[in-house]
Amino acid sequence: MYATERHALILERITQHGKVAVRELAGDLDVTPETIRRDLDQLELENLVRRVHGGAVSNSLGSLAETAVAERQPLNHDAKVSIGEAAERLIPRGFTGSILIDAGTTTAEIAAALVRRPSDELAKLQVISNSLPILALLAAHSELTTIAIGGRVRGLTSAAVGPSALTQLAALRPDLAFVGTNGISAEFGLSTPDPDEAAVKSAMCRGARRVVVAVDASKFDQDALTHIAPLSSVDALVTDQPPRAALAAALTENDVEAVLA
Secondary structure, X not given: XXXXXXXXXXXXXXXXXXXXXXXXXXXXXXXXXXHHHXXXXXXXXXXXXXXXOOEEEEOOOOOOOOOOHHHHOOOOHHHHHHHHHHHHOOOOOOOOEEEEEOOOHHHHHHHHXXXXXXHHHHOOEEEEEOEHHHHHHHHOOOOOEEEEOOOEEEOOOXXXXXXXXXXXXXXXXXXXXXXXXXXXXXXXXXXXXXXXXXXXXXXXXXXXXXXXXXXXXXXXXXXXXXXXXXXXXOOEEEEOOOOOHHHHHHHHHOOOEEEEO
């Protein structure tokens, strides 16, 4: 296989899985690890990948990489809808209690699934959010009690963050929190690029009686700059694909239920 063919295959795998490992590629392509390392070095020089320990990731997956809500909305849309519906099913029918929904395009699908419930069920719920789009969706249903977490709104994510948001969250003990994350890994747990966003998500994880993380598989084995919470803070992970070996083992070790949409 020519180098150009290997490069194309490496880029295709990174597009599909978010990352590649040197030893795995060497075995699959029947070349030495040194050859794969040279391939990855060349692709990094061309600004097509970013080298990490043991392999490479997409060049768009730096620890500070963050895109606006409008850009993220269409990405993996079908998976997000499925995840949203599967996560919403974790709320028992006839449930009477409080639900916290974090800002994000995947968590927005949970809210969209929730408001499709019958009016008499919505009337039993209090739903809390720091997301302007999610709050607008919830507020359109008058039978539902909606509580807004306020603060400085980040234009990039339409999420309320900062001291006001943290003060409100510290006074709340919701029954169930649905939290989003930019990365989830065995070593670093949950993470996101912005420290203010991380502080709010961390407060959600600390305050809720039960924490459900909702992410698609593109977030697996990714570490953003700022730590949110360890896997031990999570009760369930709702996603669209089985986690790979290291993450799956860490989830099991921390008693995190993996729910496939």
